[in-house]
Amino acid sequence: MFVGLQKKANLVFILSSILFFSAAIAGTQFATQYFVAHEAEKVEAVLSKNLALVRSKFEANIFQDTYLADSLATVVTIDPNLATNHWKTIAQKLLSKANFVRNVGIAPNNIISMVYPLEGNEGAIGLDFRTKPEQLKSVLKAKQMKQVYIAGPLPLVQGGIGLIARYPIFSDYPVNKQYWGGVSVVMDYQKMISDTGLDTFDGASISLRKHTIDGAAGEVFYGEESTFSQADVEHIIRLPSGSWLMAAKFNIDELKHIQETKDLSNAIGGIATLLVYLMLVLHFLHYKQVHKASLVDELTQLPNRRYVLNLLDELTTKSMVRNNFALLNIDLNGFKRVNDSIGHEAGDELLKHVSAQLIANVRGSDTVARFGGDEFVVVLRGITNDSSAKKIISKIQQAVEASDLLWYEQRISPSLSVGFTLYQGQETNVKQLLSDADKSMYQQKRGLKE
Numbered sequence: 001m002f003v004g005l006q007k008k009a010n011l012v013f014i015l016s017s018i019l020f021f022s023a024a025i026a027g028t029q030f031a032t033q034y035f036v037a038h039e040a041e042k043v044e045a046v047l048s049k050n051l052a053l054v055r056s057k058f059e060a061n062i063f064q065d066t067y068l069a070d071s072l073a074t075v076v077t078i079d080p081n082l083a084t085n086h087w088k089t090i091a092q093k094l095l096s097k098a099n100f101v102r103n104v105g106i107a108p109n110n111i112i113s114m115v116y117p118l119e120g121n122e123g124a125i126g127l128d129f130r131t132k133p134e135q136l137k138s139v140l141k142a143k144q145m146k147q148v149y150i151a152g153p154l155p156l157v158q159g160g161i162g163l164i165a166r167y168p169i170f171s172d173y174p175v176n177k178q179y180w181g182g183v184s185v186v187m188d189y190q191k192m193i194s195d196t197g198l199d200t201f202d203g204a205s206i207s208l209r210k211h212t213i214d215g216a217a218g219e220v221f222y223g224e225e226s227t228f229s230q231a232d233v234e235h236i237i238r239l240p241s242g243s244w245l246m247a248a249k250f251n252i253d254e255l256k257h258i259q260e261t262k263d264l265s266n267a268i269g270g271i272a273t274l275l276v277y278l279m280l281v282l283h284f285l286h287y288k289q290v291h292k293a294s295l296v297d298e299l300t301q302l303p304n305r306r307y308v309l310n311l312l313d314e315l316t317t318k319s320m321v322r323n324n325f326a327l328l329n330i331d332l333n334g335f336k337r338v339n340d341s342i343g344h345e346a347g348d349e350l351l352k353h354v355s356a357q358l359i360a361n362v363r364g365s366d367t368v369a370r371f372g373g374d375e376f377v378v379v380l381r382g383i384t385n386d387s388s389a390k391k392i393i394s395k396i397q398q399a400v401e402a403s404d405l406l407w408y409e410q411r412i413s414p415s416l417s418v419g420f421t422l423y424q425g426q427e428t429n430v431k432q433l434l435s436d437a438d439k440s441m442y443q444q445k446r447g448l449k450e
Contacts, residue, residue: 011064016280037344039260042445044250047203048233051248054206056236057196058244062187065098066148066165073167076183080169084114091116099196100187102162110139124157132157135164139182141243142166146176150239153189153221154167163187165240191221194379204232204248211242223247297370299348300355303335308369309378312430320336326420328376328393329437329444330358335374335417346407353405354414362392362398377437384424393418417445 018103034175035283039174072094081145083106091104103124106117110129115121128220140153145168152163170176184255191198207223220228228234231247238418295307304388315323332354339347351374358368367379378396383389399414405412421433 012357017089029242035196038285043203044232047248047250050201051204051206051233051246052200053236054196054198055237055246058198058237058246059239061100061192062150062163062197062239065100065185065187066150068098068103069094069104069165069167069183070148072104072185073183075168076167076171080171080180088116100192102160102186102188105184105185106181107139107184110136110181112184116237123159127157127431138164138166139168142168142182145241146170147241149241156186156290161189162304163189163192197218199224202257204250206246206248208237209245209247211244217245240445246298267382300352302355302372303367303369305369305371308379309430311367311379312433316428316433322420323422324382326380326392326422327433327437328378328380328389328390328396329371329419329434329441330376330378330396331417331441332374332416338412342407342410343414344409346412349407350405350412350414354401354416355398357400357403357414358396361396377434380396383422389420389422393420417441419444 010071072083072090075090083450087106094104097100103115103117103344105112105121105124107113112127112129115124118125118253129139134154135151141151142149147168149166150163151166153161154164156162156407163186165187167185169180169182170178171180172178198203204225205227207220207227209220209225209228210218211368222313228245228247228248230249234249234434235246235247239243250256295303295310309344312327315325332350335347335350338350351370354376355368355370358378362368362378362380369377369379380389380392383392398419400414400416403414405414419437419439421436421440423433
């Protein structure tokens with residue numbers, strides 16, 4: 001049953017040995033260089049993962065505060081007079097929940113009339129966006145899209161740099177033909193950069209580029225533009241409207257110390273090669289013994305539950321070539337009665353007897369496993385229809401039930417309940433396949449009782 005696995009393991013070990021000694025003959029220098037490259041790949045993998053976390057945090061921060069501010073825009077849309085009369089209370093509530101919002105403003109007819117907090121933002125009062133072409137572009141874009149639009153980072157009238165969420169307000173919602181003005185929510189760009197860890201990121205040069213309003217590649221607003229032409233990794237940072245592009249070039253200076261071990265490696269390479277190879281041999285022999293024991297049922301010497309679960313997972317994984325098979329769930333009827341009336345030793349012998357009969361009545365390409373207790377699982381390869389499966393099941397039942405076990409002076413006649421399900425490449429999982437086969441088996445068992 002496990003010959004194929006053993007052959008595969010032996011082949012892998014032989015090939016590994018050839019490669020190992022080839023590397024040793026070529027010299028310890030080659031092995032050291034390979035080690036350095038291998039370590040570099042691991043560091044790059046960690047850096048890539050951390051960059052993905054930076055991107056995710058960027059998106060989470062922007063979306064969180066943007067959607068908190070959406071409630072403010074909703075209030076203004078429903079009743080502009082209510083919003084202006086209770087401006088301080090409403091705006092204060094928003095800022096108390098947001099993490100990065102610096103201030104919010106309301107702009108009827110695109111002229112800022114109210115800002116919260118007012119202190120430090122007085123310069124924004126009375127600003128007519130039509131006198132600020134760069135800001136007017138984003139205001140008009142939000143109006144055109146009829147939804148929030150993220151502008152920036154850009155210089156603020158009140159000083160500093162920020163990201164601005166533009167919310168268009170229409171007086172005839174939900175028709176959205178009569179433009180009333182807008183709500184602006186200013187987020188602290190530098191605080192957001194620090195919170196994501198971008199400005200303290202080690203091991204890579206990072207740059208950010210925004211897309212223009214028409215969707216083309218825009219200016220680089222963080223880092224160097226050359227990073228994009230030399231990037232090892234690129235990530236898209238998705239905004240509520242639009243996106244940014246993040247590029248990173250790895251700078252793996254931490255591995256210089258590995259190069260310093262080269263001389264020492266050359267000196268002890270021969271001894272190390274021999275010791276490592278001996279350790280690999282011992283490890284391989286131990287692995288074969290432990291691995292086989294972990295996949296075999298101790299009583300019947302059949303593959304066990306772990307083995308069959310791994311096999312089914314391999315056969316149904318999307319990365320493999322499509323496999324057609326029938327999955328049989330077999331229950332040994334009356335097994336408890338044998339244990340209780342004759343004894344557990346007889347029960348054990350009956351399990352071994354049935355196991356031998358099952359193996360004898362399937363093909364070499366099929367797999368018989370003890371799933372637990374008096375339950376067996378059989379995988380029949382290449383079965384594409386119910387008719388073929390039922391034919392084999394009938395053969396198995398007849399053979400097993402015609403073969404009595406002689407236990408001292410008693411004759412034990414085994415009886416099976418067999419259910420099955422077919423796998424033909426459909427979208428499913430191992431748990432569902434086992435459940436379907438189990439339900440089929442219990443249907444047959446109920447039929448026998450009736």
